Amino acid sequence: MILTLILIIAAAFAFMEFVAWSNHKYVMHGFLWPLHKDHHLTDIAGKPVLQKNDLFFLIYAIPAIVLIIWGFSAGNPYMISAGAGITLYGITYFIFHDVVYHHRLPFFRNPKNSYVKAIIKAHDAHHRPKNRTDFNNFGLLVFSKRYFN
Ligand SMILES: [Zn+2]
Ligand SMILES: [Zn+2]
Numbered sequence: 303m304i305l306t307l308i309l310i311i312a313a314a315f316a317f318m319e320f321v322a323w324s325n326h327k328y329v330m331h332g333f334l335w336p337l338h339k340d341h342h343l344t345d346i347a348g349k350p351v352l353q354k355n356d357l358f359f360l361i362y363a364i365p366a367i368v369l370i371i372w373g374f375s376a377g378n379p380y381m382i383s384a385g386a387g388i389t390l391y392g393i394t395y396f397i398f399h400d401v402v403y404h405h406r407l408p409f410f411r412n413p414k415n416s417y418v419k420a421i422i423k424a425h426d427a428h429h430r431p432k433n434r435t436d437f438n439n440f441g442l443l444v445f446s447k448r449y450f451n
Contacts, residue, residue: 307383314387315394318362322395323441330358331437342429362392399425399442416450424449 330338341355366388373381400406402413403425413419424445427438439445 303379307379310380310383311387311390314384315391318388318391319441319443321362322391323444325358327440330355331440359392359396362388366392395442420445420449 326338337354337357339355340353366385369381369385369388373379373383373385397410398418398421402410402418403422405411413422421442424439425442427449428440431437439449
């Protein structure tokens with residue numbers, strides 16, 4: 303039972319990296335570009351403190367909240383675990399993307415860990431494209447091993 307719940311949390315977490323990658327690549331850089339554009343303004347000048355792009359956090363929070371509330375009211379631990387996996391991904395994304403990379407909070411400015419450094423290089427490839435169509439690396443935690451060098 304516990305093992306199953308841990309596996310569901312891990313699966314939901316991994317699935318969210320896929321959702322984040324595909325949504326970022328095909329939706330946020332597609333028809334919802336007007337909501338994501340201000341996240342890329344820093345590549346030119348400097349970002350607003352609150353971005354329209356932050357709306358995506360709320361959008362991702364909805365299925366997690368629904369799963370957790372529904373899971374508790376139905377007494378279904380599997381739904382709660384799925385909601386917890388999504389929430390854990392959201393927290394991880396916020397820490398690595400918004401705090402470590404974009405410095406939106408004054409912590410974790412100088413990571414020493416080589417994986418965390420690779421996350422930074424990989425996200426750099428997204429924020430410093432060679433041209434408008436050259437956006438690379440739409441995911442966060444999964445990327446080419448070349449960023450380790
Ligand atoms: Zn982007
Ligand atoms: Zn970013």
